[in-house]
Amino acid sequence: MIKTFASDNYAGAHPDVMQAIINANVGHAAAYGADDYTTSAINKFKALLGDDIEVHFAYNGTGANVLGLASLTNAYNSIICSDLAHINVDESTAPEKFTGCKLVTVPTKNGKIYPEQIEEKIIRIDDQHHPQVKVISISQSTEYGTVYTIDEIKAISAVAKKNNLYLHMDGSRIANAAVSLQAEIKAITRDAGVDVLSFGGTKNGMLFGEAVVFFNTSVAKNFKYIRKQSMQLHSKMRFISAQFDALLTNNLWKKNATHANKMAQILKRRLQEIPGVTITQSVDANGIFALLPPAIIAKLQAVHYFYVWNEKTSEVRLMCAFDTTEEQVNAFADVALKLATQDTGL
Template sequence: MTTKTFASDNYAGVHPEVMEALIRANQNHAGSYGADVYTQEAINKFKSFFGSNIEVFFVYNGTGANVLSLQSATQSFNSIICSDLAHINVDESTAPEKFLGCKLVTIPTKDGKIYADQIEARIQRIDDQHHPQAKVISISQSTEYATVYTIEELKAISSVAKKYNLYFHMDGSRISNAAVSLNANFAAFTRDVGVDVLSFGGTKNGMMFGEAIVFLNSKLAENFRFIRKQGMQLHSKMRFISAQFNALLDNDLWRKSASHANNMAKYLETALKGIPGVKLTQKVDANGIFAIMPEGTIEELQKEAHFYIWNERTSEVRLMCAFDTTKDDIDRFIEKLRQLTRV
């Protein structure tokens, strides 16, 4: 018997409660393109978390959520400041450049985060027609290293954005894991710190597909229904995205799933610390572990459970936990690692 993979929380299946919601939504006919009761119910749920003066739009995937939310805040002569590890820079191919026409100005990061002083140093040549004009600061919460920005760090970034009249975008593909890590409600580290537009993830926390774009600065949403259509993210049977969010946001399912994933990462962290030759490279804030593995173990470990090599040169790997990861999965993986490291 093999363990589940530790490759990505995208590898996990659909949470049973989300699947049940999909089945319930699959009864009879319902209005298309969001003209259905499920979509209105989901929008109301988002408003209960973020406040009534927001706008919410559902899209099919995370790339669409990030690219289109950024499109609402930029013109093609603008630049977007982000981490060099940001999904918009690394894992979304050239979609941002193609559809936005904007320059990505990246900041090297050691822990996944970018900081206010680093950001301010990248805001240059304001009003110079020969230079791209900075317009958006984009961060990931939690980050690509599974670290989590503190509320104070976010406030500092927001202050820079306000000082230079920039918009503040948050890629929240793992926002539920961040909320659990911070022990804070969603609004406390988004709306309340000055985030303008948020990509709110569902797929990595038990949904089959679907993300939400939450405009906390509602003026950015003025023409978004046209942008979403032009960007090929207007889902005709939108009830099947909305019904999943209804399940995820109801009865704290989002919190239960993210808490479990985070707790499994902590359990894995503790187990790895007891293995000679393993070196953790990042603080474990959310549901990911980054570690340098002992020489000669990676190939055999991947036969037990697939995971990604983050840095081949240093043998650093990424191990992700999901809502369905179990202690037994971790124990089997750790036992295999122990076998490989015994002298």
């Protein structure tokens, strides 16, 4: 069974990243981030996003999200997010457990949430009987593979500022979003009003590791204690840092994301040729959501595994990665076309 399209988490590490780990595996280096590899990686983040930021590394995406949110909140606060947000759907109860906050969800049909929806959830301010909203959290790209425009992010940031809230961005696929928008990451984060960013590495060619980037550094003062308490402080930090150093060298982050997005567009075109298949969302980044004929799903999964997003509607999710090939895309589409044609009798 081939698992190319199940998730970009299924992909291995980019060869340049693996080589960076090997290069870092020489001799001894100071622990907990007091090493030259970490200094170099942070400097590259600053070159990309601005000199006056703070950058801290974590093991995984859930850790980065929880750490960022915990830095912005107290246990009596609430966090507004999409009902499809990773922090709401796929991070178990980690956000609630480690922040103590209530997640207040906004229904979405395309993964995005909008200012008027957010404002409806900002209620009962200064009421001791009600959780006090403190953060708006958005995903870029979204769980539906769509991408917020710069203006859309600025509009949400304006709501946050007007109501004395923070804006957090889950950027597990931030590179794919930037490529989709043909914009620099700084333009769709810091310049658009984001306070804290979870910068994804794992889904874009790293073996493991994510970064928590503080544009609003005033909220980072207790971060080191929160990270340690949350068991996300890596002792041999150089092996996360070396990966980010490689990812941020010669625009590798952009090359990987560009390729993944390109493969998604090719797959989209091929799927549109198949009878009974409907693309349900705008293919902005590296994910395709589609309705497949129910009869072919299990047969297709047996050859090319992928996830069913909505069992009731037979909507599936197909993810492309930095190492997805055009040959793999065509092989998947050929099998899908054959099965769909047999199913419909065409």
